[in-house]
Amino acid sequence: MxxxxxxxxxxxxxxxxxxxxxxxxxxxxxxAGAVSMPNDCDDGQALAQARHLVAELDEGDGVLVMxxxxxxxxxxxxxxxxxxGGHTLRVSGLNxxxxxxxxxxxxxxxxxxxxxxxxxxxxxxxxxxxxx
Numbered sequence: 001m002x003x004x005x006x007x008x009x010x011x012x013x014x015x016x017x018x019x020x021x022x023x024x025x026x027x028x029x030x031x032a033g034a035v036s037m038p039n040d041c042d043d044g045q046a047l048a049q050a051r052h053l054v055a056e057l058d059e060g061d062g063v064l065v066m067x068x069x070x071x072x073x074x075x076x077x078x079x080x081x082x083x084x085g086g087h088t089l090r091v092s093g094l095n096x097x098x099x100x101x102x103x104x105x106x107x108x109x110x111x112x113x114x115x116x117x118x119x120x121x122x123x124x125x126x127x128x129x130x131x132x
Contacts, residue, residue: 002029002059002061002106003106003109003113004032004033004058005033005057005063005102007033007065008037010068011036017099018032021099024100025103028103031056037074037077043077046074046077047077050077051081054088061110064114064117065078065089065091066092066117067090087110096124097124098117099120101119101120102116
């Protein structure tokens with residue numbers, strides 16, 4: 001078993017990040033899915049889709065849910081997953097370095113993988129030394 005991965009973000013960001021990750025690493029080492037959320041999405045429908053994917057991706061070790069912007073609709077919807085009985089942890093600030101770090105440490109248990117995602121996201125943000 002392994003942790004599942006669900007990306008929930010504005011527009012098609014989550015699906016596109018998964019596509020880019022596949023182009024970089026080949027077959028993903030864990031089950032992954034994405035919920036695309038246009039600005040005019042139906043919150044109830046998006047929550048239902050996220051719940052369905054959590055159930056599909058969870059092989060018993062839980063699902064790491066990564067969202068793009070804390071406090072925005074995708075993140076708020078995902079915050080309701082745990083309260084609805086899903087075995088999930090949410091990390092916001094989704095970026096490609098975060099996703100790649102998670103994929104490189106896919107064997108970690110859910111709480112540790114969530115911290116790895118956080119570290120990967122933060123570590124991937126660099127100010128060009130020439131700009132400093």
